[in-house]
Amino acid sequence: MTGAVMSESGAAEPGTSWRADYSPLAPGYDRLVGILDASAGYHEQLRLSVRRMGLPARGAGLRLLDVGCGTGASTAALLQVLPEAEIVAVDASAPMLERARAKSWPRGVRFVHAGLDQLAGGSEGLPRAARGPFDGALAAFLLLGLPPGEVDAALHALCGLLRPGAPLAVHDCSVADSLGARARWLALSWGLVIPAGALVTGHTEVYRRLCRSVRGFDRVADFERRLSAAGFTDPRSQSVPGWTRDIVYTFLGRRPVSS
Numbered sequence: 639m640t641g642a643v644m645s646e647s648g649a650a651e652p653g654t655s656w657r658a659d660y661s662p663l664a665p666g667y668d669r670l671v672g673i674l675d676a677s678a679g680y681h682e683q684l685r686l687s688v689r690r691m692g693l694p695a696r697g698a699g700l701r702l703l704d705v706g707c708g709t710g711a712s713t714a715a716l717l718q719v720l721p722e723a724e725i726v727a728v729d730a731s732a733p734m735l736e737r738a739r740a741k742s743w744p745r746g747v748r749f750v751h752a753g754l755d756q757l758a759g760g761s762e763g764l765p766r767a768a769r770g771p772f773d774g775a776l777a778a779f780l781l782l783g784l785p786p787g788e789v790d791a792a793l794h795a796l797c798g799l800l801r802p803g804a805p806l807a808v809h810d811c812s813v814a815d816s817l818g819a820r821a822r823w824l825a826l827s828w829g830l831v832i833p834a835g836a837l838v839t840g841h842t843e844v845y846r847r848l849c850r851s852v853r854g855f856d857r858v859a860d861f862e863r864r865l866s867a868a869g870f871t872d873p874r875s876q877s878v879p880g881w882t883r884d885i886v887y888t889f890l891g892r893r894p895v896s897s
Contacts, residue, residue, distance in 0.1 A: 660708070664733035666838035667709050673834045678826075678886075683878045684715035684778055687809040687888040690876060691774050697723030700773040703799060704728065705754060706780030710738035712809070713747060716776060726768050728752050754780075758795035770799035778809040782851050793868035800893040806870060808889040814857040819884040823852055826885075858887065865891040 660667075674680040693700060697720025704713045707727035716725050724746045729735050730753040739749050750768040757768070775796055781789050796806055813819040827849035835845035856864065858875050865873035870891025878886045 660844065661731045661733045663835075663839040663841055663844060664709065664731065664737050666840070667734070668711075668737065669838040670835055671709070671711050673830070673838070677830060678882050679878075679880060681711065681715065683882070683886055684712055684809060685719050686878060687778070687807045688715050688719040688776060690888045690890060691776070691805045691807045693720060693723075693774055693805070696721055700724065701726065701771075703757075703770070703772040703775040705757070705775060705777050705796065706730075707738060707749070708734050708778075710741055710743075710749075712776055712778040713738065713743075713749075715778075717744070717747060722746075723773075724748075724767075726750060726772070728754075728757060728768065730754075754792055754795050758798055771801040771804070772799055773801055773804050775800060775804070775806045776809065777806070780810075781808060782810050782848070782855055790864060790868060793864060793870070797869040797891075797893050802893055803895045805890060805892050806865075808861075808865075810855070810887060810889065811852045811885055812855050812858050812861065812887055813852055813885055814855065814860075816884045820853065822881065823849070823885055826882075827852075852885075858889075861889055865889065869894065 671680055700720065700723040702716055702720065702723050702725050704716055704725055704727040707713050707729045708731075710727065713725060713727040716723065726748050727738065728750045729738070730751070732751055735749050735751050748765070748767055750764060752764055752768065756764060757770070777792075777796065781792055784792065800806065811823070813823045831849060832842055832845045836842045855861075862873040862875060871894050873889070873891045875887050875889045877883050878888070
């Protein structure tokens with residue numbers, strides 16, 4: 639969930655996005671996720687996006703990438719749906735990863751402190767097990783709020799990390815196609831996300847930015863075109879059910895089987 643490249647000290651590298659601001663939120667972040675789960679089914683929505691990837695049951699023999707894993711909610715979703723897969727969970731925020739690593743995980747789950755550019759570049763500083771190719775990737779709330787050029791670069795990088803034919807699921811928000819969705823997102827922002835974030839983390843500005851970013855994010859068809867331009871085949875999308883329908887989406891694509 640935190641996509642900016644970070645230095646070892648936890649400070650954002652020059653030129654990266656505001657997502658670096660998530661690091662100070664780490665101590666209370668799981669409490670906020672719990673509030674969002676109780677009100678909007680946060681965890682089940684993540685599991686739904688994993689199921690939509692169409693991977694073999696239980697994931698035996700698969701290597702999966704959870705990029706922008708935050709404190710591990712998306713990692714848990716992958717594990718619950720595909721418990722026999724090997725999962726490499728990556729985040730650029732050291733404090734978020736510290737919270738994730740402190741939880742109980744099976745041996746097949748590995749957490750790596752890195753940015754997406756390091757993964758894509760095959761950095762020699764990364765553990766060999768953290769390098770591609772992968773049989774599937776999940777990016778949950780990773781791309782939201784990035785400038786368009788960074789979104790395109792991230793999608794290109796993710797495509798390059800996948801095996802031929804492997805799926806990518808982008809779990810993110812879009813409200814540009816629906817006046818009703820924009821109104822519900824505004825109510826959710828000011829009625830829940832911002833006040834709950836302030837209560838459990840003591841911060842508000844990052845949540846205000848998040849809420850603004852959702853309003854400015856791509857239309858669904860525009861994001862599908864981004865997937866195509868990044869090299870993915872069969873780009874498509876499905877919203878989640880419930881009252882966050884037409885707000886939270888699974889965007890899907892596959893790396894081509896052959897060039």
